[in-house]
Amino acid sequence: MRKICLIGIGAGDPDHLTLQAAKAIGRTDVFFVLDKGEVKQSLVDLRERIIRGYSKPTRKIVEGRDPDRDRTPADYEGTIADWRSRRALVVEELILEHLKEDQQGSLLVWGDPGLYDSSIAIVEEVLARGTVEFEYEVIPGISSVSALAAKHRVPLNRVGRPFQVTTGRRLAEGWPEGVDDVVVMLDAQQAFTAHPDAQIYWGAYVSTPDEILRSGRVAEVADEIVKVRQEARDQHGWIMDTYILKRDA
Incomplete structure (x- = not known):
């Protein structure tokens, strides 16, 4: 079965990476990166630097476009729910297209995946739709x-x-x-x-x-x-x- 890892990589210093996170990166076959656009390219660059430093030579990096959202919505909770659903669709398509049945795919998450981050909810939504099956693991990081x-x-x-x-x-x-x-x-x-x-x-x-x-x-x-x-x-x-x-x- 496919496996997905949500890996907390810390607040921005590469030295925040834990041994558990480094080992998970080393096992990863495909990395999924949601591109937030040029204004945050420095964050994407740092993620890719971490991947190069700890991953195996055969790994793949695939990018999906992170959907835009209204930053000053009248209905905050509804807007966030819609944004998460659109992100889940992007992740689902990346998994279906690029991850084989016996492979591990990972998303590198800033800080800790359990603190003000949508990655867990997105993965749960992908699973709930039933289009693709996988197991997943959450690896904590420095927030x-x-x-x-x-x-x-x-x-x-x-x-x-x-x-x-x-x-x-x-x-x-x-x-x-x-x-x-x-x-x-x-x-x-x-x-x-x-x-x-x-x-x-x-x-x-x-x-x-x-x-x-x-x-x-x-x-x-x-x-x-x-x-x-x-x-x-x-x-x-x-x-x-x-x-x-x-x-x-």
Whole structure:
């Protein structure tokens, strides 16, 4: 039977690759790469560098076009569900066309496949359609969250206290109840500016050569982060940033 591996490859540093991930890459016959377009070509290039470094000489790399989606939809959950379905169709076609019955195909996933990533849901949707059969494995990776905490040398939680990982959209609705430490991902609106008394640990392109880090009281560094973030987005055409907010307990 065909086998699919979803391999977490870390936040952007090739040294994030675990031994488990490296071994899985070495077993892979076909790598599936969803091309996000020229503005993110550097990410595709890094993935292919990892493949060349750890894969067998006979491996194949096949690309599919990652479908576009509305970044400011009125129906966020419906838009994401539709986007995942269109991505699942692309992956399904790649498997059918390029992966033989006794081979292993892999998708290299930024960070960890279990944290704010659609790969598992996409693979499950392909299986549910029943057009192609395969078994699959998920291999964890270093997430941008753990990489960011390490870069700033701060713990995610306090002793005996929970923390929450959420999105900018959720933070804009208010600080989560029951926690004083919040990790925020996917924040296009800089929702942290509504919490001037909190301490922020922010990073963009974490663990890549373009890494930018800032920290301090939100009231003191918010304007600089907003400015630097926009400049970086204009320069690269895209941005991936994450931050940790901590308020006095």
